Amino acid sequence: MTTSSLDPRLTPARADLAAAFLKGRVTAKRFCEGTRYQLIDGLTNLYGAPDANTPLQTQLLYGEYFTVYDIKDGWAWGQAEKDSYVGYCRADALSPDLHPGTHYVTNLSSHIYSEPNPKSPAVGQVYMMSNVAVINEIPQRGFVQLADGNWIFAPHISKDYGVDPLSEALKFLYAPYLWGGKSSIGIDCSGLIQLAFAATGVFLPRDSDLQAEMIGTTLDDDAVPQRGDIAFFPGHVGFMLDDMHLLHANAHHMRVSIDPLRDVIDIVSFQTDEPPLRFIKRPAED
Template structure:
């Protein structure tokens, strides 16, 4: 079946699964495609996996998925799947081998920056994989100091907490990630980009957060300044620039993952502004909970 909606504004393809040849069934009547399908929810079983803009190993990484996240598959072809991340709605391509079609309801989240899956509840066994901060886990068994996870693998118990039990200060989480290398599309403690840092920090606080900085600027908090001029910054203020975002550690210092340092750093906001090219200064300051 096909649909030809008229006078309908274009939907953001980053968070709406549609192409000219294929679209999610829930978008029928909203976008034009040759066919519409119901997706198949699957779960990430790799420590973390690259989400690509195209089904190619050489294609640019647009984001990453964490172990335990749900990815709805709309197409499978040549070892690649095209679909949508349930966590933030991001659409892209990833390798089929990273997914499992058996879903396990998460009970816990990883609270350590990173940890290892062991084949047995024994820290001396060679790890199977590495998982990163915020990964949702279905814990089915406790043995000594280890949590057994659905699908196999044991994680140190001190590295996990029940979902909703711990809601960290977003700034504290951002500060824990200082020194993390900058990685375009990164969402892990191994490599992260500016909006990925904010997303991880808010996730640890129990707050839903879009993937990209422009989406975050539109969706998060309350606008307290349009350009930052004369603004009295507070800890936790989100500071947006064209294509960039950071979070204030205090009245004068910004925590942000950036390509200048190629790392997550805490530095004076004044230094960030001094480096900014014309027209690249503060575009908005948003306050959470304001």
């Protein structure tokens, strides 16, 4: 098997270096075991090249694990553990000190404080579905202490997942659009789907084409869409709010919006020669 037959988005392989588990499957000058790091910045950009002026591929959230295969000139090249995405991020956003997550952030965002006091200095900001490591679940002034000695407001985190991806996605209504974004300060269409399902304990791939392979069953052409179905377009995806309206992060309005499905189909039809609506899928029920 050659590198070209593997998805480069999910394959930690370059001409000069590849992950050891790919030995015999790809061609590279050298293979190595990766080193596991953890994200310590609230939001970290992942690029396809070690250059912040190149297009954003995706973003990594606080507490995520990232396997690093190479560090050079301040850039770390590796693979995200959650969705297997490969790319380059700033090395100073990573720490070799690992604190296994105990809770995840349920608020769109939350601040981390140096003391259990909202008037104390905020030392960072974390975003929905970030993992945090709580060492004492007994609140002090409403805050719980984290493994690094800082504090977070207890009602903003949880051990328990939600039950409805669409309800989780609606939290992002009117959030600005950002290609590759995965937070309330900027999100794209597949990022919205990925985060909404993650909030219910279902972990999907990052991009819409990969999500289409995993999500549920395809509706017949004459079937009536229902709340929570997922509509797939060429290079785009969104939640059906009901049988006629779509919730989606989009570049047309540059935000997360609710639009008539018919309007979205018309807009997409001007952007592609493919059928503007590929299919609608119904997620599997537990």
